Amino acid sequence: MIRAFELFVAIRNKSSFTSNFQFQSDADEAGIDINTDMEKPVKIDGGWKWKTKVGTLYEEYGKMRFEPFKESVTGTKEWAKYNYNIQTGCEHDCAYCYAKAMAVRFSRVKADGWDDVTISLKAVSKKWKKRDGTIMFPTTHDITQANINHCLIVLDNILRAGNNVLIVSKPDPNCIRLLCDAFEMCKKQILFRFTIGSVDNQTLKFYEPDAPSFGERLAALAHAHTRGFKTSVSIEPMLDFQPYQIVKIVDEYVTDSIWLGLMNNARTRLKLNECSDQVIEMADKLRLMWSYRGVKNLYEILKDNPKIRWKDSIKKLLGLDTPQEAGLDI
Numbered sequence: 495m496i497r498a499f500e501l502f503v504a505i506r507n508k509s510s511f512t513s514n515f516q517f518q519s520d521a522d523e524a525g526i527d528i529n530t531d532m533e534k535p536v537k538i539d540g541g542w543k544w545k546t547k548v549g550t551l552y553e554e555y556g557k558m559r560f561e562p563f564k565e566s567v568t569g570t571k572e573w574a575k576y577n578y579n580i581q582t583g584c585e586h587d588c589a590y591c592y593a594k595a596m597a598v599r600f601s602r603v604k605a606d607g608w609d610d611v612t613i614s615l616k617a618v619s620k621k622w623k624k625r626d627g628t629i630m631f632p633t634t635h636d637i638t639q640a641n642i643n644h645c646l647i648v649l650d651n652i653l654r655a656g657n658n659v660l661i662v663s664k665p666d667p668n669c670i671r672l673l674c675d676a677f678e679m680c681k682k683q684i685l686f687r688f689t690i691g692s693v694d695n696q697t698l699k700f701y702e703p704d705a706p707s708f709g710e711r712l713a714a715l716a717h718a719h720t721r722g723f724k725t726s727v728s729i730e731p732m733l734d735f736q737p738y739q740i741v742k743i744v745d746e747y748v749t750d751s752i753w754l755g756l757m758n759n760a761r762t763r764l765k766l767n768e769c770s771d772q773v774i775e776m777a778d779k780l781r782l783m784w785s786y787r788g789v790k791n792l793y794e795i796l797k798d799n800p801k802i803r804w805k806d807s808i809k810k811l812l813g814l815d816t817p818q819e820a821g822l823d824i
Contacts, residue, residue: 538554567817570630573823578630579632583609587608587609589703592759594608630660631652639668642669666710667710674717688715688728689728692708725748725750728755730756730807750801754805760774761774793808
């Protein structure tokens with residue numbers, strides 16, 4: 495935690511909280527996502543405090559102190575020790591997006607402006623050293639035809655330093671072909687994880703209006719698998735009542751794992767993202783379906799499949815063991 499304290503002091507001294515990419519870069523260096531891991535400063539007697547995912551930083555009467563929290567291994571930390579992003583916003587503009595909701599909550603963007611993407615060239619050109627754990631890229635946006643060239647540069651820099659990378663996206667098959675071509679010699683360092691929340695294109699369009707179709711995502715998965723890359727699938731959030739169909743279809747193309755998870759904090763995020771009443775109503779139905787009984791039935795059906803993994807939302811609901819260390823991917 496000393497390193498975290500030093501990082502936050504450095505960030506506080508180097509840049510204003512309101513959001514320049516210098517701040518983003520410093521935070522990324524320690525695997526901290528400013529969209530979700532740090533809140534805006536709050537005025538207190540004698541100074542300010544910043545609440546973060548790892549603790550609270552205080553600046554009081556000219557002195558700095560840091561009070562760490564007990565580490566919570568949830569969200570992206572289940573999958574990777576570090577995370578990295580190169581842009582604010584995302585072209586896919588998914589209704590339930592946690593990064594958008596947090597950005598809107600802290601007035602970094604307006605809800606109707608999330609798909610107006612800003613790429614940080616500084617983040618793209620960052621030079622990397624070898625890290626002691628997996629780097630997840632990206633976490634707050636997808637890899638799209640609009641940013642693929644920038645993503646290729648970033649991944650090349652990360653992989654050249656000898657790092658292992660978890661590449662996560664709602665995959666565009668053209669982008670995945672480019673990634674496979676570019677990093678043919680780095681297969682041992684790469685694990686693809688493709689988000690597929692439903693086999694029904696109408697459902698996907700409803701929640702993820704500008705993201706690839708089911709057929710496109712399946713084609714991307716099959717291509718990466720055929721090319722000999724390690725592959726996995728994330729069914730988080732489950733967007734309908736038939737995740738079994740996804741598991742059945744993708745299983746043959748998955749070499750690693752298939753993750754299932756719930757739509758977390760659905761009402762809060764959907765409202766922050768200014769979704770329609772229809773979207774909120776459908777999400778409410780999902781929440782009712784995936785109550786304890788529904789999730790327990792899902793667990794009993796799929797628990798014997800060795801590729802199945804459960805996200806923190808399901809582990810918590812069912813009382814399953816949770817990892818005590820970030821990045822174990824279990």
